[in-house]
Amino acid sequence: MKEKIVKKIEIKQSETIKGKKLKKNAFQERLAKEELAAYKANRIAATDPEYKGKTKLQVKMSGVLLALLGAIMGAYxxxxxxxxxxxxxxxxxxxxxxxxxxxxxxxxxxxxxxxxxxxxxxxxxxxxxxxxxxxxxxxxxxxxxxxxxxxxxxxxxxxxxxxxxxxxxxxxxxxxxxxxxxxxxxxxxxxxxxxxxxxxxxxxxxxxxxxxxxxxxxxxxxxxxxxxxxxxxxxxxxxxxxxxxxxxxGLTDKLIELNIITEIPDDLKDYIINEIGRGLTSSRITGEYTGEMKKQLKVICSPREGFLIKRFLAERDPQSFVSVFRVNSVWGVGRGFSDIREIDN
Structure with missing residues (x-):
């Protein structure tokens, strides 16, 4: 009798463990599917011919009209x-x-x-x-x-x-x-x-x-x-x-800080140093979600220069991740920076 009870308990425990494993596997499969769907969605968003409901032609034409409006104002x-x-x-x-x-x-x-x-x-x-x-x-x-x-x-x-x-x-x-x-x-x-x-x-x-x-x-x-x-x-x-x-x-500060994660860090580094004329720093970071190691670039620049960097990334690597911070003051040597010996106003 005892042996039968023990056997039943073991069978029940085995079924419970199997059930948990099945649930875990199902959860992992669902998570993997969600990750794949998110990845595909991001790829589509980056390469989609539509941008905010507009085709590439519409976006281009709106840019042309904006430029012509600017030309009219300047000419006048x-x-x-x-x-x-x-x-x-x-x-x-x-x-x-x-x-x-x-x-x-x-x-x-x-x-x-x-x-x-x-x-x-x-x-x-x-x-x-x-x-x-x-x-x-x-x-x-x-x-x-x-x-x-x-x-x-x-x-x-x-x-x-x-x-x-x-x-x-x-x-x-x-x-x-x-x-x-x-x-x-x-x-x-x-x-x-x-x-x-x-x-x-x-x-x-x-x-x-x-x-x-x-x-x-x-x-x-x-x-x-x-x-x-x-x-x-x-x-x-x-x-x-x-x-x-x-x-x-808009009414923003004279300096901004960009933290950039991109698939083309070397190309971006060359662009920032050689064309924009700014220095920058880099560090190795790990994405905890993917476990992937990447290089993060950090640069302090003017809003105009930040716009140039954004345009460069939009053309070369639209999946880049950029965080922008307003900078009140920078003490050091550089364009727009304050001399560390001076008192900030």
Whole structure:
């Protein structure tokens, strides 16, 4: 009798253990299926031709329209505010103004000539891929200026130079912010800076080269138009920079920290160091969910530079994981950083 009871207990325990194992296996199978489904969903999300309910064509067209809107605003500010007020600006705009001042040539056609030359240089030096980024605005921007010249538009009734400088700065800022946000370039001094960097000064960042070119144009404008106009130009460019950042990133801090996990850490590292001109650090991390080890990159940069990094990753590795933190202040040596010996305001 005892043996029968023991046997029954053993059978019951065995069935219980088997049941638990079956449940465990079923749970593991379900978990594995869920993980596979999530993986497939992530892959589809990364490569899907639709983005937030829009096809690639729709996304591209919305970017083109945004860039054209920016071009219209910039062209209107140039023809209707800047030129009638006797002001100037940096970049190709400033070069065209100086040529116009000495020759009397039509401003828009002069601008067209400069953009045409730059487009040809970019094609020869950097290839067709870079030309595609600047072609739209190289054609549209001066085209809109010609249109506003024919319409003979003028915004300000009085000759208030300071007001004109402020409004120019706001309009140029919105224009630059919209075109940059749309992923296009006007083909100005930033394209020249790229050529100089990749052909002559690979160790210097594009932003630094662009700054030097624009500074040189502004300084020369003091000789051509006078010191007062140069000072007004500095005001316009400063307002333009700040408004452009607001359009692209909202009312955010001047520095952000990016923590990046990507499948292309080496490519991203080269891009950040060589093209953006920022330093960065890396560390080995382990994903506890997958148990996989990866390299994490950390960089502190401006919001504009963060936007460039985001665009780079969106094109090369859309499955990247990036966390963004606002940075109040950084003490150290670097662009936008505070000297550690100084007192923060």
């Amino acid at each position: 500010a140039t023809v209707s505010i800047m030129i009638p007020s006797g002001l100037t600006y940096g970049g190709i705009t400033g070069l065209a103004r100086m040529v116009q001042n000495y020759t009397g040539w039509n401003y828009s056609l002069t601008y067209y000539a400069f953009t045409f030359v730059i487009t040809i240089l970019v094609w020869i030096m950097l290839g067709l891929k870079e030309v595609k980024k600047i072609l739209l605005l190289s054609v549209a921007y001066p085209g809109f200026m010609l249109l506003f010249e024919l319409l003979d538009t003028k915004l300000l009734e009085s000759n208030d130079t300071f007001l004109a400088a402020v409004f120019c700065g706001v309009a140029f800022g919105v224009s630059n912010g919209l075109t940059f946000k749309a992923g296009f370039s006007s083909g100005g001094t930033d394209s020249l800076a790229k050529i100089i960097k990749f052909k002559r000064l690979p160790h210097i960042g594009i932003n630094d080269i662009t700054f030097v070119i624009n500074t040189a144009i502004v300084v020369v404008s003091a000789v051509v138009f006078g010191i007062n106009v140069m000072l007004y130009t500095i005001i316009t460019m400063y307002i333009s920079m700040k408004v452009g950042e607001m359009v692209m990133f």
